[in-house]
Amino acid sequence: MTQPVLFYLFSLVAALSGLSVITARNPITSALSLVLCFFCLAADYVLLDAHFVAVIQVLVYAGAIMVLFIFVIMLLNIRDDIPSPLGDVSGRAIVGLIVSGVMGIGLITAMDKGIRDATFTAVDENYGTIQAVGMELFRAGGPFLLPFEVISALLTVAVIGAVILAKKEI
Amino acid sequence: MESVGLFPVLALSATLFVTGMAGVLTRKNALIVFMSVELMLNAVNLAFVAFSRQTQNLDGHVFAVFVMAVAAAEAAVGLALVILLFRNRITVSLDDLNILKG
Numbered sequence A: 001m002t003q004p005v006l007f008y009l010f011s012l013v014a015a016l017s018g019l020s021v022i023t024a025r026n027p028i029t030s031a032l033s034l035v036l037c038f039f040c041l042a043a044d045y046v047l048l049d050a051h052f053v054a055v056i057q058v059l060v061y062a063g064a065i066m067v068l069f070i071f072v073i074m075l076l077n078i079r080d081d082i083p084s085p086l087g088d089v090s091g092r093a094i095v096g097l098i099v100s101g102v103m104g105i106g107l108i109t110a111m112d113k114g115i116r117d118a119t120f121t122a123v124d125e126n127y128g129t130i131q132a133v134g135m136e137l138f139r140a141g142g143p144f145l146l147p148f149e150v151i152s153a154l155l156t157v158a159v160i161g162a163v164i165l166a167k168k169e170i
Numbered sequence B: 001m002e003s004v005g006l007f008p009v010l011a012l013s014a015t016l017f018v019t020g021m022a023g024v025l026t027r028k029n030a031l032i033v034f035m036s037v038e039l040m041l042n043a044v045n046l047a048f049v050a051f052s053r054q055t056q057n058l059d060g061h062v063f064a065v066f067v068m069a070v071a072a073a074e075a076a077v078g079l080a081l082v083i084l085l086f087r088n089r090i091t092v093s094l095d096d097l098n099i100l101k102g
Helices: A002-023 A027-047 A049-075 A091-110 A113-115 A130-138 A145-164 B004-028 B029-053 B058-089
Strands: none
Touching: A002 A027, A002 B004, A002 B029, A027 A049, A027 B004, A027 B029, A049 A130, A049 B058, A091 B004, A113 B004, A130 A145, A130 B004, A130 B058, A145 B058, B004 B029, B029 B058
């Protein structure tokens, strides 16, 4: 019965580090809090039997994307010049907090009794492994073959676009 | 996870999404706004995986992988834009970006 304890522990850390991302003054603090949040989410994925997604979460998100973020933050060497965590409290910030608060209340209350009472049932031991997800992704005649190829084209376009944007002289 | 149920997972997902939304709407630093967007994408991934576990099929996992690929592309182009911006204006504050303001 350790699974619920682990789930609530990792969820608490994920929520708190997520809060730290948007309240930190220094962008580096934000980025490292986000890495912690991603690791906790990877642990939650493991508890949800999504082993492949958990590995990809650590490799791609906590590894590749966050290294890119930290690299850019250190390259730009920005001083944290804002006086308070949320900047000087402007009308925009107040409206933003109200909108997101209403959104949060709406999301929680929109989950009706069917979702509140839903429980997970046991899955077979193959569920969520690399083999099972790969078979689903590349199944002949399946719906994901074309999107997979389109994603590879999108990544190529993004790489070329990033180089063209960031390079001084092409 | 049989003893936890679907609701706590979706509640965490909603909490992270709203946190990211508050960051996007209130912060002025372009890099922190980008990180808040990543947080929102992760919240959606968690909802995908939770519903996938609930219905016992793997479509949600495949979608989560696609979302991560799109997020990687978005991060690469977005950070290139931030570097370009910093080179031209020596700032990453979104308040200073008003050349399109009518």
